[in-house]
Amino acid sequence: MQRILVTGGAGFIGCNFVHYIMGHTSLHVTVLDKLTYAGNLDSLSGLPADRFSFIHGDICDSGLVERLTAQADAVVHFAAESHNDNSLKEPRPFVDTNLVGTFTLIEAARLHSTRFHHISTDEVYGDLALDEPRRFTEESVYKPTSPYSATKAGSDMLVRAWVRSFGLKATISNCSNNYGPYQHVEKFIPRQITNVLDGVRPRLYGQGLNVRDWIHVEDHSAAILAILERGVIGETYLIGADGELSNRAVVERLLRHLGQPADAYDLVTDRPGHDLRYAIDSSKLRSELGWQPRFVDFDSGLAATVAWYRDNEDWWRPQKAATESKYASQGH
Ligand code: NAD
Numbered sequence: 025m026q027r028i029l030v031t032g033g034a035g036f037i038g039c040n041f042v043h044y045i046m047g048h049t050s051l052h053v054t055v056l057d058k059l060t061y062a063g064n065l066d067s068l069s070g071l072p073a074d075r076f077s078f079i080h081g082d083i084c085d086s087g088l089v090e091r092l093t094a095q096a097d098a099v100v101h102f103a104a105e106s107h108n109d110n111s112l113k114e115p116r117p118f119v120d121t122n123l124v125g126t127f128t129l130i131e132a133a134r135l136h137s138t139r140f141h142h143i144s145t146d147e148v149y150g151d152l153a154l155d156e157p158r159r160f161t162e163e164s165v166y167k168p169t170s171p172y173s174a175t176k177a178g179s180d181m182l183v184r185a186w187v188r189s190f191g192l193k194a195t196i197s198n199c200s201n202n203y204g205p206y207q208h209v210e211k212f213i214p215r216q217i218t219n220v221l222d223g224v225r226p227r228l229y230g231q232g233l234n235v236r237d238w239i240h241v242e243d244h245s246a247a248i249l250a251i252l253e254r255g256v257i258g259e260t261y262l263i264g265a266d267g268e269l270s271n272r273a274v275v276e277r278l279l280r281h282l283g284q285p286a287d288a289y290d291l292v293t294d295r296p297g298h299d300l301r302y303a304i305d306s307s308k309l310r311s312e313l314g315w316q317p318r319f320v321d322f323d324s325g326l327a328a329t330v331a332w333y334r335d336n337e338d339w340w341r342p343q344k345a346a347t348e349s350k351y352a353s354q355g356h
């Protein structure tokens with residue numbers, strides 16, 4: 025494997041993955057990205073020109089996708105509409121990109137027999153009760169609840185069907201909530217950090233009791249590379265770092281890192297259909313591919329993330345006002 029095509033590489037996880045690949049392999053990377061509101065070319069600045077190229081385009085464009093797939097040894101597919109709140113307001117782009125875009129890519133990968141890795145989410149499994157001992161495994165039943173998670177579940181099903189029916193050389197990974205640098209300010213952790221930096225109190229949906237299973241984005245990148253190099257075709261791998269915390273506990277930690285009182289937050293209108301808890305059992309990835317998370321101390325990962333947003337206001341400031349006015353119209 026020498027050349028990979030990375031879709032959605034100007035987004036949060038995609039750009040972190042590209043930086044990781046540059047530092048840990050000698051692969052050549054081509055990024056295909058539509059540069060929606062969530063894509064930012066500044067996240068890819070400074071990469072070596074002899075190992076990196078950027079193509080501005082849509083994964084639903086079959087001619088373009090076929091041409092780029094033909095030139096690649098593998099496709100790593102991140103591109104998606106990724107935000108639940110947006111999917112509740114305007115689901116259409118989620119159907120287009122997450123379903124039709126994935127279909128377009130796997131058709132091209134089938135045509136050229138290209139290795140394909142599909143990036144997905146733990147949200148396809150629905151949610152868990154707060155006190156349930158069970159966590160999600162590769163055998164859990166699909167029960168998506170939001171337009172976002174339903175389209176991601178549908179995209180997983182397309183990939184599985186293409187493996188079985190057409191022999192597509194694909195793997196799938198379903199990861200828990202990522203945090204770290206270059207995450208859009210619409211998402212929970214960057215929204216609260218940048219609100220506090222702007223003198224605005226963090227906003228917790230409902231009572232703030234929903235639980236998310238946090239993983240540092242660099243641990244996610246390392247897991248994807250392990251699957252790309254050693255994963256078994258047709259298999260699904262769950263990625264998680266045992267990082268379960270309530271949203272309230274996360275905000276209290278953030279406030280401490282930002283020098284504010286632990287209760288300096290507001291409770292706001294809940295998200296409709298808000299999933300209660302996600303939790304990943306990543307034993308298969310750990311035992312079969314030897315992956316381990318490196319960022320096991322969430323508090324220090326969070327402190328580094330706070331520092332990154334403090335130091336990189338030029339990166340997030342242009343998105344902040346539009347994001348907050350979208351939230352204001354949703355009562356959040
Ligand atoms: P993001 O919203 O930050 O980035 C998405 C990127 O895809 C952007 O650069 C955007 O411009 C691009 N894009 C959107 N539509 C496109 C199209 N039609 N054609 C080409 N490019 C397009 O998303 P993210 O948080 O980095 O998530 C990346 C992937 O990881 C998604 O598939 C998501 O479902 C999955 N995932 C995310 C998380 C998380 O915590 N953020 C966890 C598990 C899985």
Ligand code: DAU
Pocket residue numbers: 106107108109144145146147199200201202210211212213215227228229232234235236271295302356
């Ligand atoms: O689990 C993986 C998923 O994690 C990914 O598939 C998604 O792409 C990613 O966006 C993320 O989904 P969530 O809906 O869990 O992430 P979000 O950052 O939107 O919210 C995290 C939690 O915080 C959720 O319980 C809602 C809550 N929340 C969010 C915002 C923006 C708040 O309480 N206040 C807020 O202002």
